[in-house]
Amino acid sequence: MLEVADALAEVLARARPRSPQLMPLEPGNVGGVLAEDVTADRDAPPFDKSLRDGYAVRSTDRFDAELCVVEEIPAGVVPRKAIGPGECARIYTGAPIPAGADAVVMQEDTTAAGDRVRINAAPRPGAWVFRRGAEMRTGEVVVAAGTILTPAAIGVLVGVGRARIETHRFLDVGVVATGDELVGASEAPGPGQIRNTNGPMLTALACQAGTHGCDNGIARDTRESLRAVIGPALDNNNVVLIAGGVSAGKFDLVPGVLAELGVTAHFHQVRMKPGKPLLFGTRGDTLVFGLPGNPVSALVCFELFVRPALRKMAGHADPGPRVVNLPLAAAVVESNDRPTYRPAKLEPAAVGWAVRPLDGGTAPDLRGMAPADALLALPAGDARYDAGTPVRVVLIGKQD
Amino acid sequence: MLEVADALAEVLARARPRSPQLMPLEPGNVGGVLAEDVTADRDAPPFDKSLRDGYAVRSTDRFDAELCVVEEIPAGVVPRKAIGPGECARIYTGAPIPAGADAVVMQEDTTAAGDRVRINAAPRPGAWVFRRGAEMRTGEVVVAAGTILTPAAIGVLVGVGRARIETHRFLDVGVVATGDELVGASEAPGPGQIRNTNGPMLTALACQAGTHGCDNGIARDTRESLRAVIGPALDNNNVVLIAGGVSAGKFDLVPGVLAELGVTAHFHQVRMKPGKPLLFGTRGDTLVFGLPGNPVSALVCFELFVRPALRKMAGHADPGPRVVNLPLAAAVVESNDRPTYRPAKLEPAAVGWAVRPLDGGTAPDLRGMAPADALLALPAGDARYDAGTPVRVVLIGKQD
8 A cells, every 4th residue: 555655755746836926915825835936126225324413424534522413314205415525414303415425324323513513533444334135136036936925025015116916726625425325504404314524524624734725515325326426626726626435345436437537546545544445546647636535634625735736736846745853742552554644733832832642542523623723744553652752743724 | 111021911901802793604704703602413423333444333243154244335325224144244444333243354354155145353442433423412512612723723613504604793993094194005206204104004904914905095194183083983983093193293183183072092102112102092892003104013012902802892801912932043132111022034943933033223114014915023231132032922923
């Protein structure tokens, strides 16, 4: 059976970044990825600028006598006079340094006397001057392709005049739940029936990952129904998530229907717990995940395989999953024949975080998963991990 | 001057959770907070259920002879017969346990012979039976008020039949940038002009925090212009963010205009760097933040004060900011007269994370802030912190 790392490599090899498109720069871009190098359209600051209220002077001047104040320069005003020996200009924070001057003396270090001023502390060359281009130079790349669009990055882009940017196209993700036993949230389940939790949960996960997730509803356990729901989902999405119908039972028709619909299966079954029945296929550039019907298993497969695929397709250089070693906040006893993923939550420790298992060692239900922000990734075999032992942790949920 | 902790306490004391409203349960609720206790509408599982394919038996029976198979029970089918001594039922995963039986023997541990079966391993009472109500009992709270709506929590809510939930009303956040020197992203700045980065950046921050953030444009440095833009923003929003015009200079008219518009100022200036000019006021239930005009300062104030206020108003029990101690990935030299916040980035270490300063010790510009996911929180004074030293870190950006 395929190992998790090999299955992830297979998925990522087939998840290709979408083509760039020019889009308005909006709050909705936060978490997306810039698809072009953006350069400065002018120097910043555009001129040598005063960092203080005070006097613009020549640092090579003699300061044993008073200087003559030849001009007053508020912010936003262009100086008209050059400063000669024995001269200076009254200047304010943000105003351009006049020609001839090369330093600013803070108001606190001066004594004004009419149109003359005494400098009480000789300035270094360049004192309180913010040099033209010190922040950015015309043509310099200020936000590189591949940068994740934080609010601050959006501020930088606006600052260099970008109202539109090239980013990777949004992904359309279609979600299909399968099963004769499923009813919608508003319906009362009859004997043997359960509500469809996978559809809304996987759609929420897809949207949380920054895609256009769309719940395509329920397909029944017949070839006809599966074809009728999965077929259009394949036509209309970049990624299709199908929950249920991928185990080895006699009602598990999804693999056969996918083959009929032209999907090439690249693997089926991964050595992991939960999530073993996972199927992965492609049709053209469309990725198809056949996820287990158990919602906990579906969620674990989403975090380990689907989210990284969505991130790579959205242009992220590091698709994840994000893995870190953290000390356990409580002991864990594990006995299994496959690598196992268990819900957990980070909690602050004296330095950094510890990770607390949430399931108490029982098979987790979705309630146990609800507060989780991490999965313990435990190797196959029987072992006891004492509190304080560092263990491998996969971070789940939104990451940027 | 007010300390950061006291300023935050003042803000949080006046940030009240918004009233709950019934809303469709949708992917857009992810990151929101549930405002009601949600209970199970039925037991789950709704009946004692088999966890394996095999035979439903009486664990008190004698297993030295073959049992008579009286019925076959697939999943979704209601058993018609009670199991008596010497009897059993063929059963499948997910099917209801018939009356009389109290354990399941896995198929692998049996030898079938026509309508009889030999049990090769005597079962414990309850073996491979998932008890009615073991996952949840009718009336039990399955998702409590105050729970953050993860995709898994949405799955649980759908599972108990909720298509709508009570959550705290979305917040409307209005953003106003002030300054005669500001032009929009599409305009070419003239001499002394700069582009308005605070408006788009603060709007992106507000949206990232899960609110309806709206950029209300630019107000000029006159009482009339400030009143004309800030007045309607106060009327139409739960929180108003104003950038610039709050320092002590002669063009800093915002405090006076806010007073004229009926805003009560609760504090002005905080002992921190950057961010010292911060003003906080209220008018009725509306919160008003007068943020410094420097975008880095505005962002730091947003993360330390505005995001926690928005989280508390959205119903979060822990408004943040999220603070943790992390070892430095590189040495830091700091010299200041106020507690100082510097951009930084977490990077995985052998165990947990280290934190790497991004600004190299210079006053950070917005480019230095763009990749940051944390702020180093350094106390006032002169100090050198060696690599490996744990320092206080504030996590910034989206948190749930």
